[in-house]
Amino acid sequence: MTSRSVVIYSSWLLASCATARPHNLLSKYLFFSPLLPGLSVPKGRDGLMGIYNGEEFVFEESSWTLWNYVKMFWNYGLNALRMTMWVEEVLDKFISIYRYQAHDFAFSSSEALLHALGGAAFMQMLNQTIEESMQEAGFSQKFIREIVTPVMRVNYGQGVGINGFVGAVSLAGAGSGLWSVEGGNKLVCVGLLYASKAQPIPSTVISVEETTRPRGRSGETMKLYQVTYNSTFGVTSDLYDIIVMATPLHRKIANITFRNFKPPIPEFSKPYQEIVATFVHGNINTSFFGYPDPSTFQLSAIFTMENPKLFVNSIGVVSPVEDKAKAAEGSPVWKVFSARPLTKAQLDVLFSSYDSVESKPWLAYPHYSPPEQCPPLVIHDHVYYVNSIECLASAMEMSAISAKNAALLAHHRWYDRTDKIDQEDLHEKLKTEL
Numbered sequence: 001m002t003s004r005s006v007v008i009y010s011s012w013l014l015a016s017c018a019t020a021r022p023h024n025l026l027s028k029y030l031f032f033s034p035l036l037p038g039l040s041v042p043k044g045r046d047g048l049m050g051i052y053n054g055e056e057f058v059f060e061e062s063s064w065t066l067w068n069y070v071k072m073f074w075n076y077g078l079n080a081l082r083m084t085m086w087v088e089e090v091l092d093k094f095i096s097i098y099r100y101q102a103h104d105f106a107f108s109s110s111e112a113l114l115h116a117l118g119g120a121a122f123m124q125m126l127n128q129t130i131e132e133s134m135q136e137a138g139f140s141q142k143f144i145r146e147i148v149t150p151v152m153r154v155n156y157g158q159g160v161g162i163n164g165f166v167g168a169v170s171l172a173g174a175g176s177g178l179w180s181v182e183g184g185n186k187l188v189c190v191g192l193l194y195a196s197k198a199q200p201i202p203s204t205v206i207s208v209e210e211t212t213r214p215r216g217r218s219g220e221t222m223k224l225y226q227v228t229y230n231s232t233f234g235v236t237s238d239l240y241d242i243i244v245m246a247t248p249l250h251r252k253i254a255n256i257t258f259r260n261f262k263p264p265i266p267e268f269s270k271p272y273q274e275i276v277a278t279f280v281h282g283n284i285n286t287s288f289f290g291y292p293d294p295s296t297f298q299l300s301a302i303f304t305m306e307n308p309k310l311f312v313n314s315i316g317v318v319s320p321v322e323d324k325a326k327a328a329e330g331s332p333v334w335k336v337f338s339a340r341p342l343t344k345a346q347l348d349v350l351f352s353s354y355d356s357v358e359s360k361p362w363l364a365y366p367h368y369s370p371p372e373q374c375p376p377l378v379i380h381d382h383v384y385y386v387n388s389i390e391c392l393a394s395a396m397e398m399s400a401i402s403a404k405n406a407a408l409l410a411h412h413r414w415y416d417r418t419d420k421i422d423q424e425d426l427h428e429k430l431k432t433e434l
């Protein structure tokens with residue numbers, strides 16, 4: 001491509017290089033991608049998990065794997081095994097995206113991308129709740145209430161009213177086989193940014209404006225986009241042919257104005273779910289969870305069911321801890337997710353002792369409310385919106401896929417390669433090609 005293009009802001013074909021959402025705090029990511037050379041996986045410890053209903057634990061893992069299978073079967077019959085198979089079936093279809101992208105196929109909307117991977121079944125998942133999807137697939141209400149709901153609460157801060165597709169992604173995120181990068185997931189982005197030879201301009205974009213400029217002396221004009229941004233050198237403007245927006249276009253996240261577009265760019269931002277992550281270095285109050293003797297409390301992750309009395313979504317030990325001083329001391333660092341900031345009184349209930357508390361509110365991911373209508377991927381002739389994909393499911397890998405799709409789409413639209421956009425039956429077409 002000979003045109004000038006700009007990616008606002010994180011990620012040059014990669015999402016999640018961000019400072020907005022927590023590259024260092026993200027525990028698990030890049031589900032299918034291999035690690036880049038020179039990067040390693042941190043040696044953390046996976047602990048035991050319990051599911052708390054506000055009064056007692058309805059399920060507690062033990063260190064004896066076989067016993068866990070027996071307990072799962074006793075409580076939920078074959079639901080757990082069937083769920084693993086159900087999620088794998090969804091993921092098997094989903095990973096076709098890597099083949100399609102390897103053959104340079106692109107999609108002009110998030111819905112078209114989802115449809116190409118899983119047809120009407122995936123569209124139905126998008127348009128109904130995970131509860132409805134799982135009920136239709138024959139899962140029991142007890143299993144949905146006690147296992148599925150807590151997973152949705154820890155991953156998306158919402159219940160089983162979220163759409164079926166993001167629900168399946170969330171269940172995949174609760175499985176094994178996920179990993180993070182030693183030193184922070186941002187290292188993936190740092191390495192790829194370096195390899196791409198892109199020239200980042202650290203700045204805050206204020207506005208994007210459609211503008212015209214004379215093309216040579218012919219009197220003809222050409223359309224361009226003027227990006228105005230604030231950097232350490234003050235407010236500056238540059239002209240671009242193609243723009244890729246890689247941040248949620250939500251006024252409280254990225255307050256960017258679209259000027260002079262005819263017709264005007266409508267407001268399509270969706271509500272985002274606020275979630276507070278609180279990191280506490282201290283000892284959990286085991287009595288609160290029904291264990292008066294702390295030495296008998298083995299859990300390092302507590303998931304919660306829906307209960308209006310509960311003021312936390314989840315509590316888990318952070319492992320490993322990078323802060324050497326904290327790691328060397330006896331007590332762990334706990335990560336608490338809650339809908340609202342924790343008060344001192346709530347912290348005093350949850351922890352028997354603590355010496356530091358750090359809290360960070362996030363506008364973390366969309367507030368899902370199926371049936372979903374995704375924001376457009378093509379906002380204007382040559383303006384693309386990577387974060388449209390978050391309406392299907394918000395996760396680092398989803399942003400990376402969407403970023404690659406936006407790059408392919410921008411290329412094909414620039415060169416009029418319609419044969420590479422929104423093609424039907426790719427599965428069949430690629431079968432015969434191989």
Ligand SMILES: Cc1cc2nc3c(=O)[nH]c(=O)nc-3n(C[C@H](O)[C@H](O)[C@H](O)COP(=O)(O)OP(=O)(O)OC[C@H]3O[C@@H](n4cnc5c(N)ncnc54)[C@H](O)[C@@H]3O)c2cc1C
Binds near residue numbers: 025203254256395
């Ligand atoms: C607490 C928490 C835990 C999570 N855990 C996981 C996990 O374990 N695994 C997982 O896959 N996902 C996880 N996620 C979701 C994940 O963070 C997002 O899906 C991912 O960050 C999306 O990446 P992105 O690059 O599309 O957007 P973002 O990460 O939001 O990046 C947008 C970037 O744009 C920049 N920006 C915004 N406005 C402007 C402007 N006007 N000018 C210039 N730059 C601007 C921001 O500073 C930021 O760098 C988690 C999210 C939260 C909040």
Ligand SMILES: CC(C)=CCC/C(C)=C/CC/C(C)=C/CSC[C@H](N)C(=O)O
Binds near residue numbers: 027028154
């Ligand atoms: C995109 C696919 C197929 C899989 C991604 C699965 C995944 C990692 C989902 C979780 C995404 C998410 C928004 C997690 C938020 S919080 C949970 C996190 N594990 C934490 O404890 O910080």
